[in-house]
Amino acid sequence: MTSDFDLYDYLLVGHGIAGAVLARELRGRGHRVLVYDEPRPDAASRVAAGLMNPVAGKRFAFTWQALETLPYAVAYYKELGRELGANFLAETTILKVFGSAQEQQQMLARAAQDPWAGFVAGIDTAPIAQPGLLAPHGGAWLRGGGHVRVAELLAALARQGTAAGWLREETFSWENVVSDAAGVAYAPGRVRARQVVCCQGAAALNCPYFSWPPLTPNQGEVLAVEVPGLSEQQVLNRGAYVVPDGAGRFRVGATYRWPPFAPAGSAEGETELLGRLLGLTPLPYRVLGLRRGVRPAVRDRRPLLGRHPALPWLSVFGGFGSKGVSLAPRLAQQVADYLDGQGQLWPEADVARYHKLYSAEILENKPTFKTFG
Numbered sequence: 001m002t003s004d005f006d007l008y009d010y011l012l013v014g015h016g017i018a019g020a021v022l023a024r025e026l027r028g029r030g031h032r033v034l035v036y037d038e039p040r041p042d043a044a045s046r047v048a049a050g051l052m053n054p055v056a057g058k059r060f061a062f063t064w065q066a067l068e069t070l071p072y073a074v075a076y077y078k079e080l081g082r083e084l085g086a087n088f089l090a091e092t093t094i095l096k097v098f099g100s101a102q103e104q105q106q107m108l109a110r111a112a113q114d115p116w117a118g119f120v121a122g123i124d125t126a127p128i129a130q131p132g133l134l135a136p137h138g139g140a141w142l143r144g145g146g147h148v149r150v151a152e153l154l155a156a157l158a159r160q161g162t163a164a165g166w167l168r169e170e171t172f173s174w175e176n177v178v179s180d181a182a183g184v185a186y187a188p189g190r191v192r193a194r195q196v197v198c199c200q201g202a203a204a205l206n207c208p209y210f211s212w213p214p215l216t217p218n219q220g221e222v223l224a225v226e227v228p229g230l231s232e233q234q235v236l237n238r239g240a241y242v243v244p245d246g247a248g249r250f251r252v253g254a255t256y257r258w259p260p261f262a263p264a265g266s267a268e269g270e271t272e273l274l275g276r277l278l279g280l281t282p283l284p285y286r287v288l289g290l291r292r293g294v295r296p297a298v299r300d301r302r303p304l305l306g307r308h309p310a311l312p313w314l315s316v317f318g319g320f321g322s323k324g325v326s327l328a329p330r331l332a333q334q335v336a337d338y339l340d341g342q343g344q345l346w347p348e349a350d351v352a353r354y355h356k357l358y359s360a361e362i363l364e365n366k367p368t369f370k371t372f373g
C-alpha cells in the first residue's frame, strides 16, 4: 500500500532555528531529509533578536556550555552565510553595562579567570563617554558572541528548501503517522521515513508523544525602535539588550512571561522594554513595532534532546529556551552523531533525564499507532 511513497531517512517537524540547523547537519552527512514547517511569523526563531551572549542574567553567570557552543556557532553562521551568499551574522561586541559599583567589582574579580578571560575584551570602571549612552559605572566589553538575523536566515534556507524539495511549508499532523518496525508512513504527504524528529519549539507540547517532559511555553516580546544618534558599534546589555539593526534602528528585548500570556494588543511589554531602553539612553526614540513569540522553556533550563523512551523512530530536538541561536548548531552536530550511533548526548541536555516522568499510563492515554505492512 505504501510502496509508492517516497522514502526518507529523516522526517523533521519544524523549521525554526532548531529544525533548520539539524536538517542542514543531516543533509550534509548524506541523509535523505524531508522537513515539514508551518512558517508561523510568531515562531520564536522569527521573532528572536538573535543575540549570542557569553553572559547570562544579572549575576554575570557564564552561559551554559558557552566554550563549546559559542565559537562553534560563530563559525557555523559565517560558513552558512558564505554558502547562501549573504551575511546573517554580526560579530558585534556586547557592552555589559554595570548597574552599580558592586557589579563592577564582581566582574573585575572574574574577568581574569577562565573561562571569562577569553570573552572579556576590556573593562571600563569609569563612566563610558559615548554620545547618548548612560553608563555611569562603566561596563565590560564582551567578545566572542554577536547576533544573527534569524528570520532572514530562515527565509533564505526556506527558499532553498522549497525549491530543492526538502522542505514542505505545511502543517504536520501527528495523528496521521503510522509506524512499523522500519519507521513510519505519513499518508497525507505520501512519504515514509526511518526516523522522525520533533523540532516544533514550544509547539512540541502539541506532539502527543512528548507531553511528558516539563516543557513550558514562555512568552517573549521584542520592540523595534529607531534611536537616531545611538552608536551601532555594540550591543548594549543591562536588564534588556539593545541590538543594532542598521540605519539607526535597534531591537530591544526581551520580556519573559509565563502563562497566562499577555493578550494581543497589550501595551505592558512595550512599557517594560521602553523603561529598560531609557535606563541605557536618554536619546529620543520612535517605536516601530512589537513582536511576540513563545520560547520553548524547560524546567531545568537545559535543552531536550534525544530519543523517545518507547518509540525508537522518534526523537526530539528542542527545549532551547532563550538560547536557541547559540546552542542549536553545536547540539545539532551532537544529535546527528547520536542518531548515527556515533556519540553520546550531554547528560544535562538528554531527554533521558526525564524518562522517570514517562509512564505506561501516559502512553495509554495517547493515540495508539496503527501498523502498516
Ligand SMILES: Cc1cc2nc3c(=O)[nH]c(=O)nc-3n(C[C@H](O)[C@H](O)[C@H](O)COP(=O)(O)OP(=O)(O)OC[C@H]3O[C@@H](n4cnc5c(N)ncnc54)[C@H](O)[C@@H]3O)c2cc1C
Binding pocket: 013, 014, 015, 016, 017, 018, 019, 036, 037, 038, 039, 040, 043, 044, 045, 046, 047, 048, 049, 050, 051, 052, 170, 171, 172, 173, 199, 200, 201, 202, 203, 204, 219, 220, 221, 222, 253, 254, 255, 291, 292, 293, 294, 295, 296, 317, 318, 319, 320, 321, 322, 323, 324, 325, 326, 327
Ligand atoms: C522575544 C524573543 C526573543 C528571543 N531572543 C533570543 C536571542 O536573542 N537569542 C537566542 O538565542 N534566542 C532568543 N530567543 C529564543 C529563541 O527564539 C528560541 O530558543 C529558538 O528560536 C527556538 O527555536 P525552535 O526551532 O526550537 O522553535 P521555533 O522557533 O518555535 O520553531 C518551531 C517551528 O516549528 C513549526 N511547527 C510547529 N508545529 C508544527 C507542525 N505541526 N507542523 C509543521 N510545523 C510546525 C513552527 O511553526 C515553527 O516554524 C528569543 C525568543 C523570543 C520569544
